[in-house]
Amino acid sequence: MRAAVVQHVPFEGPGLIAPALAAVGADVRVVRVDQGESLPDAARLDVLVVLGGPMGALDDHTHPHLARERELVAECVRRGLPVLGVCLGAQLLAAALGARVWRGPEPEVGTGHVELTPAGFADPVLGPSGPRLPVVHWHQDTFDLPEHSAALASSDRYAHQAFRVGDSYGLQFHVELDLDALGHVAPHLPPGTTITPDGIRSVAVRGEQVLKRWAAHVATVTGDR
8 A cells, every 4th residue: 555644844753543544554654745745646546645734725926836836636536545734734624625724713723622523523533432532733824625525523612623625634633643752842832832731631542543544544445446
């Protein structure tokens, strides 16, 4: 299984996503667009992961690679390839599928929870986590749901926290962070943001379970081809 992980900034890497994919036999390549590396060809992929970053999903004037990323995401979805979009990646997935991405009224930053919708509770990846999932938030931009998508999770501040289109998932929140990954991210969080070791351990334990189920789902989907 050929997996590409698109990384936008040095401090937001794949975290727990990479070992989850490796455990199901994926050959994982991290594509550092922040270092000028070229995006892969959808025809040479089985799964695409698009990570987060502080830029906006439509900031093409300062980050011209974003337009190409949206094209790649759309092409992967057209081909039926699983896409996982995390934070900025979820916004890029929404935009690639024609949905509006917009600036919300206030930031949502730090450890917290999302509530699963009925569709989320029935979802094979998120559903086994129960009605509430501990996560790390770091965003203000949000999105409308793409056509033919299912809303999977929400929070008090933002209704659209996760969605699914076919075999592709958009997660506005972070479940891929463990203590090591948090060490890279923490210096870049807004001033006054505190994430405790206990808080990130709770996210990592549940996040690892979510990502293992997602990777198993991807392996099933790609194995059927």
